[in-house]
Amino acid sequence: MDIWSLLTILMLACFVGYFIIWGVTPALHSPLMSVSNAISGIIIIGSLLSLESCTTLGAYILAYFSCFLAAVNIFGGFAISQRMLEMFKSKEKK
Amino acid sequence: MLMLQHTCYLLACLFLILSIRSLSSPRTAILGNRLGILGILISIFAAMSSLGLTPLLLSFCTILLGAIIGIYFALKVKITALPQMIAVFNCLGGLAAVCIALAAVLSSSPKLFDNTFGMIIGGIAFSGSIIAFAKLQGLMKGTPFHFRFQHFINIALLLMVVLMSIIFIFHPNFYLFFAMTFMVMVLGCLLVLPIGGADMPVVISLLNGYSGWAAVGIGMSLNSQILIIIGTIIGSGGIILAYIMLKAMNRSVINILTGGFSGNSGNQHLSSNASIPNSASPQDAAFIMENASKIIIVPGYGMAAAQAQHSLKNLATVLHDKYHADVKFAIHPVAGRMPGHMNVLLAEANIDYKDVYELSDINQEFSSADVAYVIGANDITNPSAKRDPSSPLFGMPVLDVEKAKTVFFVKRSLSSGYSGVDNPLFFAPNTIMLYGDAKAITEQIVKYLEQ
Incomplete structure (x- = not known):
């Protein structure tokens, strides 16, 4: 993919981000932080993709290490968000 | 195979965007979190599908290990942390x-x-x-x-x-x-x-x-x-x-x-006025609250530090159930140490999120409130942000607690807040200070109210 298509995607994503983040209710700003934190673990795709192009042992170790870190980030982040959101949810039954 | 991979990425992208979008309401948020997990899993699957056997197994193991460690810590940590x-x-x-x-x-x-x-x-x-x-x-x-x-x-x-x-x-x-x-x-x-x-x-x-x-x-x-x-x-x-x-x-x-706060002007130290603020015991506070029909609670970082959210819940319950008072919570956007910090703590204490209001939604209600109960907050209630152009806080939106008939401040001392600016509200005639630990004071009030 050429740089211009990537930049176009980037620009459009900025707008999507702008509108969906403003749509988040202020009461849920903490969960927003933890969910977006968990989702930023999407960088794990980067670690997995970079495995294909690794040439040295050092690069492999770094790629696997980053894979591990991102996995902790993703699953830990979603688990925390789940805990947080369940607290908000429990009042619905009232 | 390539097509499958791209479809997966597309789906994952959609799910992840929807997962943030669903945070627009507490009702849909939990579904959104699941969508987010699904989105990430699909994208991991798509990325792994192009790997050879050895890296596939190795990366699977590292992800599994990471997942176990991450989930373990996430479930172990206290909500206050x-x-x-x-x-x-x-x-x-x-x-x-x-x-x-x-x-x-x-x-x-x-x-x-x-x-x-x-x-x-x-x-x-x-x-x-x-x-x-x-x-x-x-x-x-x-x-x-x-x-x-x-x-x-x-x-x-x-x-x-x-x-x-x-x-x-x-x-x-x-x-x-x-x-x-x-x-x-x-x-x-x-x-x-x-x-x-x-x-x-x-x-x-x-x-x-x-x-x-x-x-x-x-x-x-x-x-x-x-x-x-x-x-x-x-x-x-x-x-x-x-x-x-x-x-x-x-x-x-x-x-x-x-x-x-770099613009800390030292010329407006109110403590030099030598006036002494009104203070009272939890028993007196309980007496005033018994007769109040509308009470607004304003939590700040001090509530988080003292972990007083559960005692606050008890306070709200007893006021509502026994004295039929209208109890609301007012939250300033920067109260606490992260965006929405107070909301999470109140939710943890099982306080209905419908009783919790944002600054702009509740500010006009203080004038009709009998009691404002400020617990562990200071700068976010400072009226000099509205009146005094020389104050470093000037221009900051604040909660108009001073408009309530009686304002209780639960604080350990008269010290200023994070900004280092004195709060003239402490010396107002309708303000009553309750000195002590936020949790202990609230619990004592609840005890008297229950009697």
């Missing part, structure tokens, strides 16, 4: 970006600029989050930390990093990249060090956004659209949240980065 935990996870995401960039440079990837960008942002997110964690956890003093030539050193470091990146892009060299990584991390530490505790909401939001931008850099380097899209959304989310926090404090980014 949430800001710290988010800082820790954020620091991992930043470090992951740095590692990927290093691996790419080691494998002589041609995308020099993109990797450098990812590394710089990721490095700052990593080391900045560590310092933020240390401050939030109390390993380091929460007060702004200043040293000589601070700004000079920061700017010099920044210029050096920029210069080295330019050299690196024209003459790729791994050692240079490694040195840059090190310098960026030092820079991240130095940037967060001078920032004080109450400014943490801004910093955490920004750092959270940085890990998104780091993902954009890596995505550019690896030609991955999903990384670019999701990274951008998270990155812009961080910036927007930081903007909301800054507006709620009426401050600028420069002001925050240089640390503390």
